Amino acid sequence: xxxxxxxxxxxxxxxxxxxxxxxxxxxxxxxxxxxxxxxxxxxxxxxxxxxxxxxxxxxxxxxxxxxxxxxxxxxxxxxxxxxxxxxxxxxxxxxxxxxxxxxxxxxxxxxxxxx
Amino acid sequence: xxxxxxxxxxxxxxxxxxxxxxxxxxxxxxxxxxxxxxxxxxxxxxxxxxxxxxxxxxxxxxxxxxxxxxxxxxxxxxxxxxxxxxxxxxxxxxxxxxxxxxxxxxxxxxxxx
Numbered sequence: 001x002x003x004x005x006x007x008x009x010x011x012x013x014x015x016x017x018x019x020x021x022x023x024x025x026x027x028x029x030x031x032x033x034x035x036x037x038x039x040x041x042x043x044x045x046x047x048x049x050x051x052x053x054x055x056x057x058x059x060x061x062x063x064x065x066x067x068x069x070x071x072x073x074x075x076x077x078x079x080x081x082x083x084x085x086x087x088x089x090x091x092x093x094x095x096x097x098x099x100x101x102x103x104x105x106x107x108x109x110x111x112x113x114x115x
Numbered sequence: 116x117x118x119x120x121x122x123x124x125x126x127x128x129x130x131x132x133x134x135x136x137x138x139x140x141x142x143x144x145x146x147x148x149x150x151x152x153x154x155x156x157x158x159x160x161x162x163x164x165x166x167x168x169x170x171x172x173x174x175x176x177x178x179x180x181x182x183x184x185x186x187x188x189x190x191x192x193x194x195x196x197x198x199x200x201x202x203x204x205x206x207x208x209x210x211x212x213x214x215x216x217x218x219x220x221x222x223x224x225x226x227x228x
Contacts, residue, residue: 002158002160004158031214033214033215042218042219042220042221043159043205043218044218045216045217048214048215050214055214056213056214058215090158090159092159094214096214099212099214101147101164101166101209102209102214103149103161103164104161104214104216105161106151106159107158108156108157108158109158
């Protein structure tokens with residue numbers, strides 16, 4: 001158990017809908033990262049928040065957004081969903097936010113299925 | 116931009132045999148290198164990491180990896196594989212000043228009896 005929690009575990013929805021994925025980091029960690037894992041693209045970094053502020057952005061679509069709240073939990077919002085958004089979404093957390101040496105601890109993921 | 120290549124999509128190893136999973140990276144300076152393992156239905160677990168110093172690093176579960184700058188490689192090894200090692204293995208690279216990681220596509224390890 002990494003200490004990172006993600007809810008829900010599974011989510012099934014229809015095209016055009018909007019969903020929210022939730023992540024609670026390990027106690028004491030200030031950074032939260034979101035990743036998308038799909039069969040064709042592999043594990044892709046989406047976005048990072050550090051202590052409530054956006055720190056880095058990766059291959060995140062404009063239909064997707066995220067935020068980190070004062071209690072440091074984070075939410076990833078996916079809107080106007082398409083079939084291709086079906087994937088496993090991981091959250092990870094780390095103690096700090098600007099060093100390549102930070103170890104990222106991953107949650108169990110949320111499996112999103114768009115029908 | 117940095118990139119990571121894991122040339123083997125699948126590898127099958129007999130239980131008790133040795134294992135080597137390949138990882139090549141592309142980055143101009145010395146990268147930070149990581150190996151993660153993902154068991155079915157689980158998140159990623161860190162096996163080991165290399166930042167600097169001794170190029171042979173030891174990790175959990177009996178794994179080790181060797182950083183070879185001349186070959187831009189960071190191969191993962193284990194002397195004797197157990198059935199419980201069957202999982203997907205990911206190599207990742209980080210760079211100084213940034214926390215984000217770039218992952219390889221992964222290698223699926225199958226262990227035969």
